[in-house]
Amino acid sequence: MPLGDPTYIGQIASVTGAIIRVRLREDMPSTLVMIGGESYRVGQIGGFFRVPLGYTNLYAVCTQIGADAAPPGSGEKAFGAALEDDRQLHLSGYRWMTIVLFGEALGGEFERGVGQYPTVGDEVHLVTNDDLKVIYGWAKGKKGTISVGRIAAASGISADISVAGLVSRHSAIVGSTGAGKSNLVTVLLETVSDGSLPNARAIVIDPHGEYATALGDRARVFRIRPNEAAGERALWVPFWALPFVELQQLTLGGLQPNHEATIRDEVLDMKVAAAAHLAVPPPPETLTADTPVPFSIKKLWYELDRFERMTFPVSANQTDANVHPPEQVGDAMLLQSDRYPAASPYNQAPYKNQKKRNLERQLDLMRSRLKDARFSFLFSPGGGYEPDLNGKVANDLNTLVRDWVGHDKPITLFDVSGLPSEVLPTIVGTMLRIVYDMLFWAQDLPIGGRLQPLLVVLDEAHRFVPEGVDTPAHRTLSMIAKEGRKYGTGLMLVTQRPSEIDSAILSQCGSMIALRLTNSADRAKVSAAVPDDLGGLVDQLPSLRTGEGVFLGEVMPIPSRVRVRKAKQKPVGDDPKLPDVWQVPDRPDGDLYTQALANWRAQSTSVEVENDQDEDGEGQANA
Numbered sequence: 260m261p262l263g264d265p266t267y268i269g270q271i272a273s274v275t276g277a278i279i280r281v282r283l284r285e286d287m288p289s290t291l292v293m294i295g296g297e298s299y300r301v302g303q304i305g306g307f308f309r310v311p312l313g314y315t316n317l318y319a320v321c322t323q324i325g326a327d328a329a330p331p332g333s334g335e336k337a338f339g340a341a342l343e344d345d346r347q348l349h350l351s352g353y354r355w356m357t358i359v360l361f362g363e364a365l366g367g368e369f370e371r372g373v374g375q376y377p378t379v380g381d382e383v384h385l386v387t388n389d390d391l392k393v394i395y396g397w398a399k400g401k402k403g404t405i406s407v408g409r410i411a412a413a414s415g416i417s418a419d420i421s422v423a424g425l426v427s428r429h430s431a432i433v434g435s436t437g438a439g440k441s442n443l444v445t446v447l448l449e450t451v452s453d454g455s456l457p458n459a460r461a462i463v464i465d466p467h468g469e470y471a472t473a474l475g476d477r478a479r480v481f482r483i484r485p486n487e488a489a490g491e492r493a494l495w496v497p498f499w500a501l502p503f504v505e506l507q508q509l510t511l512g513g514l515q516p517n518h519e520a521t522i523r524d525e526v527l528d529m530k531v532a533a534a535a536h537l538a539v540p541p542p543p544e545t546l547t548a549d550t551p552v553p554f555s556i557k558k559l560w561y562e563l564d565r566f567e568r569m570t571f572p573v574s575a576n577q578t579d580a581n582v583h584p585p586e587q588v589g590d591a592m593l594l595q596s597d598r599y600p601a602a603s604p605y606n607q608a609p610y611k612n613q614k615k616r617n618l619e620r621q622l623d624l625m626r627s628r629l630k631d632a633r634f635s636f637l638f639s640p641g642g643g644y645e646p647d648l649n650g651k652v653a654n655d656l657n658t659l660v661r662d663w664v665g666h667d668k669p670i671t672l673f674d675v676s677g678l679p680s681e682v683l684p685t686i687v688g689t690m691l692r693i694v695y696d697m698l699f700w701a702q703d704l705p706i707g708g709r710l711q712p713l714l715v716v717l718d719e720a721h722r723f724v725p726e727g728v729d730t731p732a733h734r735t736l737s738m739i740a741k742e743g744r745k746y747g748t749g750l751m752l753v754t755q756r757p758s759e760i761d762s763a764i765l766s767q768c769g770s771m772i773a774l775r776l777t778n779s780a781d782r783a784k785v786s787a788a789v790p791d792d793l794g795g796l797v798d799q800l801p802s803l804r805t806g807e808g809v810f811l812g813e814v815m816p817i818p819s820r821v822r823v824r825k826a827k828q829k830p831v832g833d834d835p836k837l838p839d840v841w842q843v844p845d846r847p848d849g850d851l852y853t854q855a856l857a858n859w860r861a862q863s864t865s866v867e868v869e870n871d872q873d874e875d876g877e878g879q880a881n882a
Contacts, residue, residue, distance in 0.1 A: 265294050265499040266300050266384040268355075271310070271377055276780035277360040279310075281320060281383045282353055292385060292833070299385050304799050305809070305820050307386035307394075308358050310377050315365050317373055318386065318394060320818050321356035322796055326354045340830060358383070362394070363815050371392050371816055390415060395816055404449040407443070409524075409821040422456065422688035424813030426714045426749035429740060429767055432808075433757045433785055434774030439806040440753055443718060443772065445473045451714075452477040452669040459669040461714040462694065464687055466722065468676035469831040478670035481663070483636055483677035492662070492671065495640035496686055498556055500656060505685050505731050509637075510556070510625040511618070518616050522563070525626020529554040539723055551656060553646040554636060560629065561591035564622050570599045583609050591648055594626050633679050637686070647764045663690075664713065665706065684723050686730030690813035695739060698747050708747025715739065720752035723761040733761065740767040758784045766842060772811030774802040 283301070290301040300306065302324040310317040312863070327624075329703045362371045367569040384396075395416050401421045410416040424430075425447075434440045446465075451459045463470055463478070471480045471491070485491035498506060503523055509513065523528070530552040534540050537552070546552060550578050569585075587598040602611035602706045639645055643653030650880070664671055678686055693714050694713070701707035717723060723732040740752050740763075752768065754760060759779040765788045773789075776797075786797040795820060796809055803809070811818045 323357035343390040420814040428769030428813040430770040438774035475829040482674035684732040712747035770814040775803040
């Protein structure tokens with residue numbers, strides 16, 4: 260034992276890979292040690308320790324502590340003299356702890372990972388503030404780091420995270436409701452967009468519409484019903500960008516395989532014909548029904564509906580040449596059907612179409628969906644993205660993606676709170692697929708992901724990548740998680756229910772930021788997904804303070820407990836200011852419920868009403 264070294268706390272008893280069991284020194288009078296006027300606690304979960312090996316110092320974090328049970332008293336004859344001789348060593352047992360190696364330092368330079376392992380009998384020392392400065396000093400003067408708060412275990416040390424680790428290695432932010440997830444995401448986005456990274460680019464999928472007020476003019480906001488006075492833009496997602504299967508499920512529902520194949524062929528023929536009108540027509544042999552080429556879905560409905568309704572004067576050799584003339588010609592753009600003479604129930608003219616597919620119910624659903632105002636952003640997109648009957652469009656996907664991510668602001672905010680919930684995973688999956696595919700094929704261009712990486716922040720991630728459910732969002736996000744790193748697209752999952760997220764996608768996250776998490780199933784899922792062998796740190800998650808999190812993986816050089824700073828602007832989803840808002844003497848005007856009903860029916864909030872409440876109710880709407 261090194262004499263006079265107050266940092267020495269014990270020796271290694273066993274080594275299993277990076278997991279080390281340490282036997283604490285028996286002559287240590289207290290777990291509170293004073294070194295250089297600073298107090299240190301031995302055996303704190305999450306505390307750091309140092310294992311010197313020559314010129315190299317290995318660093319580890321404590322994940323478990325305990326004490327061996329004392330053997331029976333000396334009066335028991337079964338132990339005899341052997342017990343009495345060994346009494347001084349074993350009477351009170353010994354204290355131990357488990358630590359996990361995470362990095363090493365040589366000559367004051369810290370590096371993640373270890374090049375050599377200790378052995379039994381090697382010394383273990385406390386990590387002092389000087390050691391912490393070595394560990395966390397990796398970010399000093401280094402480009403590509405941003406500060407999100409302070410290290411909880413050491414006063415005055417900034418919690419700097421690696422932008423490269425955050426974007427290129429994927430990450431997950433987990434925590435129970437009220438633990439501070441929205442504040443942490445806002446802090447990250449504020450820091451990314453503060454001007455220190457002028458070419459930063461991020462997409463935020465916001466299912467609750469809570470980040471627009473927090474990010475202010477740092478983001479371009481897209482939503483179904485935008486507040487144009489505030490600079491928001493309309494969200495259009497052209498239906499013709501959807502893969503055929505998703506488009507079919509949205510419009511026609513389930514079909515028999517033969518009918519599905521027939522309609523797929525019709526869609527392909529329409530896309531081949533419409534592709535000739537594009538600025539750069541693709542070779543026809545490269546087109547499929549899934550290729551994002553404009554075509555008229557109203558014309559598709561009209562032709563399918565006409566085929567079901569038309570009648571013939573003959574029962575055999577029915578062709579388009581001898582179809583019965585319609586009594587009233589419909590209109591594809593207005594979704595009006597042709598009217599033909601009703602087929603006779605008897606074996607006489609007019610005869611029904613012998614090849615009729617009996618899709619009346621599906622076509623009625625399709626027309627209803629195309630006329631539904633909730634889906635106008637999809638089937639009747641503005642901005643020049645709605646094709647005419649020949650498939651011509653004023654603007655193509657290049658204009659759409661440029662508006663989405665090619666603007667001069669670092670953040671694109673998709674407020675999808677106004678989307679119908681039954682199609683939310685499909686629409687979000689399609690939006691991300693459009694952007695990802697565009698950047699993939701631009702990988703050698705300055706706008707590609709390699710030269711201008713993109714971070715995708717997915718709030719309420721469990722709604723889009725649930726375990727065991729196949730959705731367009733699930734497929735797109737799974738692809739980004741598996742191969743996005745190669746093409747400059749990073750993924751950040753934000754969720755309060757990690758137990759419901761697909762395990763394969765969660766396992767691709769190289770970093771885990773865990774805030775307070777109380778549910779045992781959620782903690783088990785996080786423990787299985789954390790990088791390295793640090794699952795034992797998950798046990799401290801229920802005791803974290805609000806706004807405090809454990810940062811694991813590539814974002815920080817060592818697993819750290821961080822106190823996240825407060826965002827400059829709180830997101831709308833922040834907790835109400837209780838009890839302040841209940842202490843306001845005047846109750847809101849009861850007539851405001853009329854405006855609330857109008858907002859509900861219009862699926863839009865009223866800025867004027869919110870302003871009135873801010874004036875009369877001291878900010879009740881935004882509290």
